[in-house]
Amino acid sequence: MPLGGIIFLTIFIAIFGTFLIFLARAIGGQRKDNSAVKRDIYECGIPSQDKKESRISVKFYLTAILFILFDIEIIFMYPWALSFRDFIANGAGTPVLISMGIFVAIFVYGLWWEVKSRALEWD
């Protein structure tokens, strides 16, 4: 029963990590100096910017969306790869190989189109 082990380990690490953080907090203590400059986020000389003021390239979102598409396509290959030898053993190797060939062709076309439309260019 691996599920019990997974749940046990997750809970154990969560408790262990929380304990470590509280331990470090207790031993580390708090210094007297608590000025606004100290409590500010890191910046090198100039007034610090927080995340609301910084702009983020849309390429990150694009990469994430493309990742989801391609990742699902790859996940579809896993069960196929798992049972490919069984299909061959039962004499159904040719249709399975051909249908996967069509799938891979669509995959390659998608990738080619993506490269051609410059969706993967970082400038």
Next chain:
Amino acid sequence: MGNDIFEITVNSVKLIVVFLLMVQAVPILVWLERRGSAFIQNRFGPNRVGPLGLLQLLADAVKFITKEDFAPDKAIRKLFYAAPVFALIPATLAYAAIPMSLPFIVPAFEMFGSSWGPYKFLVQGYEIGVGIVFILGVSSLAAYTILMAGWGSGSKFSLLGALRASAQVISYELALGLSIVGVILLYGTFSLSDMILAQQGPLQFVAFGYTVTSAVSWIPNWGIFYQPVGFVLFFAAAFAESNRLPFDLAEGEAELVAGFHTEYGGFKMLMFFIGEYGHMMIASGLATTFFFGGYGIPGITPAELQQVILSWGFSEAAAGGLNSLIHFLSYNVKFAIFLWIFIQVRWTLPRFRYDQLMDLGWKTMLPWALANTVVTAIAIYVVTL
């Protein structure tokens, strides 16, 4: 987790031991990395605290724990504190699923006036039938901890570092996932234990109805001989997955200070470190399992080794335990070699530029992994027909 109280207790302790094994390996790896990098760069490295500087780790831990705990005003405190704790979880959950040795068999015995056993304990956290899918799924949850840290810190550098890291991790996950399809095609299973069983014995495969066996018995039946391209792709993608040089754009200090952990210090920082090294360990363990026979020893199968140990005059149970121990050492030797490769590469290669990194992942490694899959499938189809 087990059928009776004894088995449940042992399995729970085993899970904690696996976790502590991982946490314990981190200081040793940090020492090895600092020491190794020093020798690569013609320096001495840490050599003052204790013999060979080995106690440097303890001194570091004391220093870490006496640091003031600090969160910036603009941070989202819940996310900020939860991120390092969650950083430990995916690495450990994935590592616990990698088999490290032969199952440890305990014969039936008497205790507290009742009889117990026999038991079979796996030398791993838990055995999962869909091992690969589980490990891939769980270890990619690390992208969430990076984003939690980056968003929770409230700093511009953290956010940019986190976005870079997560974009990089998901991009290389494609090449990583696709390079494993060849391995699954080869063994026809998701289970890591079955893969290791398939790699035991001398090099041997069936082609066109004939069984081909290597003339020398010490050449093992390892996956690297069938999937060399898959191995290179897997290992290169693993570097990017664990945010190591030459792919550590997430913390390119010239651009981003320290990336997603800019605002972290003390023990919280250390927990991110454990997570990062944990991913190195998962990659090394998986490379060992997929391509280098797992805990297997070249030239001798576990059953043969068992006979050898029995001929030394041990009892059946003791011989099984010793056999398990020897295979555990064998696994750890391979595992350590991969970890050293991680360290050596870090101190040998310079860092990529971000667009080069993304180009390498999407335009080079993904097509190669796809080609590897297609070639493997066609080869298996032609050869077994």
